[in-house]
Amino acid sequence: MKKPGVSLEANAAPDVPGKLTVAGRACADGLLVGTTTPVLTAEVTDPDKPEPSAGDRVQATFAWWPVDRPAERTEWTSSSWYTPATIQYTVPGGLLVDGGTYAFAVRAADERAVSGWSPECRFTVDTTRPPAPTVASTDYPSDRSFPGHGGPGIAGDFTFTSAADDVVGFWYGRTGLTTYAAAGPGGTATVSYAPDEYGPDWLNVQAVDRAGNRSPQTRYEFWVRNTAPTVTDGNPDGWLGQPREFTFAPNMTDVVEYVWSLNGGTERTVAADAAGAATVTVTPTAVDNTLHVRSRTRDGVLSGDAGYPFSVRTAPFVTSEDWPFDGTPGAPAGTEGSFTFAPAMADVTEYVYTFGRGDERTVRAGADGRATVSYTPANAGYHTIEVFSRTSAGVESEPIGLAFYPASVAPTVASGAYPQNTTGGGPGVPGVFTFAPHASVTGVTSYVYQFRGEPERTVAANPDGTATVEWTPSAYDNEYGGWVELRVRARTAAGVTTDAQYYSFRVDPQSPLVTSDVFGWQGGAVVGQTGDFVFTAQLPGTTEFVYSFDDGAEATVAADAAGTARVSWAADSPYGHSLTVRSRTAAGIVSGPAYYNIFIDPS
Known part of the structure; x- marks a missing residue:
């Protein structure tokens, strides 16, 4: 049983809200904002602390009105927040107008008490953007004429001016509006800017008024003069470790000295x-180098950096009297030629070289550092050679790769039965192939030839340098679609073997014809229905047909005197089936396959 008693709970009203802001700006006399939907904020606090870290939950009521029409007052109350808290309210669109002056005040309330209203905060809406500013500079005029003005690292003054009377500053920058300059009397500001590089440059400038409105951007373009000195290499073919002289010439007036370094090393x-x-003397010890050079005037003005890149050649020089490296054909394939290697480094004792994708070979260098190697290209057309040198200390040069083109002197091939690049003959049909030498080749004594898939053979040449061979395909090569490649090279009495002639042709498959009154690819037959297929030979001398259904076991059927045969078949399942048929002669000659597609309707 509860005992009777009295409960007392004290409550203080929330504090009057403070720290009022409009669009992020603290309340002050003459406050301007550049938006018709500003965010109004106020800080609310409460002296009661039911929790150690937080005060009462309170709500804030915002009231705002046009200063000249206070009866048009609008109020809005927030949800409850634990104090202390900054509560905000965004004025809806369409209620404030440009040029209007407004006031707002805020009060707070907890569950039991209400604070007084805060002092009112007045602000004027100004959404009119200032016009784009003008930019001027006597140091870097905007004429963009060559050779330009100033130079990298040379600062110039730029003056920004706005026609608006309420501009307070300017944002500017090259790649973004990153720097702010306050405007002085008359709405102008002068800043100093030093370009980083020569050539075209620019500044983007934007004016800002008292309300925070930003103007359209002005892009001021100008041309920066290249003040870097001119660098001349006095020994561009110098070897690694050899001293070379560089001459510096000024691109500024009254130059008294140069500051330079090699590859970012010690400045001199x-x-x-x-x-x-x-003039300075440099001894490069690296292949790729950069000589950094700046001139300095009597007044201490530094030029831009020449940043002169140069490479020291270490790759050997390669020459050949037989094969030029300019893309034109050289000595014919099959003839021996030579290549000479010359050093681009001191103390070269050997060269390592490869032809195409062949194995590396090594040749010793002579006392003069040079070496010559011989080579006999088997084929005409594109060839490559790659070479690098090596010193007695094992230091290897950069490699050099070159292309050369041995001329083709391949023999010609002709056949009446099997014309080049087309279909002819057929299984069992003999063909005669005639080989003739290239017009520039004399003394041909034989030809080495090979039909694809067969061993290489040799045939002696006739006194006129020609030769003939007969070839008969025993079957149609289904793997290559009947295409056959014949490779032929000529050999001379001097032991020269020419490059190969590749002669391609297609053997006519002479596949049999397959017909059926019952079965076809369009359907119409059903499971269990029996029908006949008629095979008609195209291969002369056909004595039988070899066939299979659905790539199953092969069966044979004899051909009649007219070269035809008939087989019966019944489908044991619906949908797709296939029939493959070949002709065969008594001598074992086999035609190409005939493929017949069958569709069985589902029951």
């Missing part, structure tokens, strides 16, 4: 002569 200084030029 060399005085300029009366003409403003200077």
Whole structure:
């Protein structure tokens, strides 16, 4: 049983809200905002702390109205928040207008008490963007004329001006509006900017007014003069480790010295002569190098960096009297020629070389560092050689790869029964092939030839240099669709073997014809229905047909005197089936296959 008693719970009203802001700006006299949908915020607090880390849950009521029409007051109440909290309210669109002046105030309420209203915060809406600013510079005029003005690292003044009377500053930058400059009296600002590189450059500039409105961007374009000195290599073919002289010439007036370094190493200084030029000696120890050079005037102004790249050749030089490297054909395939290697490094003792994708070979260098190798290309057309040199200390040069083209002197091939690149003859049909030498080849004594899939053979040449061979296909080569390749090379009395002639032709399959009154690819037959197939030979001398259904076991059926045969078949299942048929003679000559597609209707 509860005992009677009294419960007392104290509650203080929330504090009057403070720290009012409009569109992120603290309330102040003459406050301007550049939006018709500003976010209004206020900080609410409550002296009661039911939780150690938080005060009461409170709501904030925002009230706003046009200053000249206070009766048009609008109020909005937020949900409850634990204090302290910053509560915000966004004025809906379509209610505020450009040029209008408004006020708002905020009060807070917990479950039992309400605070007083905050002091009102007045603001004026200004959504009018200032016009695009103008940009001017006497150091970097906008004429973009060559050779330009100033130079990399040389700062110039740029003045921004706005026609608007309420501009407070300018945002500017080359790749983005990253820097702010406050406007002085008259709405202008002057900034200093030093280009990083020569050539075309620009600044993007945008004016900002008191309300935060930003103008359209102005793109100011100008041309930066290349002030980097001119660098001349006095020994561009110098070897690795050999000293070479570089001459520096000025692209600025009154140059008194140059600051230079090789590959980012220690900077050195060399005085300029009366003409403003200077010479330095550099000993490169790397293949790829960059000589960094800047000139300095009497006033201490530095030019841009020449950044002069140069490479030291270490790859050997390769020459040949037999095969040029300019893409034109050289000595014929099958003839021996030579290549000479010359060093581009000191103390070269040997060369490592390869032809095409062949094995590496090594040749010793002579006392002069040179070496010559012989080579006999078997084929005409595109060939490659790659070479690098090696010193006695084992230091290897960069490789050099070159292409050369031995001329073709392949023999010609002709056949009446089997014309090149077309269909002719057939299984069991003999063909005569005639070989004749290239017009530039004399003394042919024989030909080496090979039909694909057969061993290589040799036939002696006639006194006129020609030869004939007979060839009869015993079957149609189904793997290659009947296509046959014949390769032929000529041999001379001097022991030269020419490049090959490749002669392709297709053997006529002479496949049998297959017909049926019952079965076909379009359907119409059903499971269990029996029908006949008629085979008609196209291969002369056919004595039988070899056939199979659905790639199953092969069967044979004799051909009659007219070269035909008939077989019966009944489908044991619906849908697709196939029939393959070949002709065969008594001598074992086999035709190409005939394929017959069958569709059985489902029951």
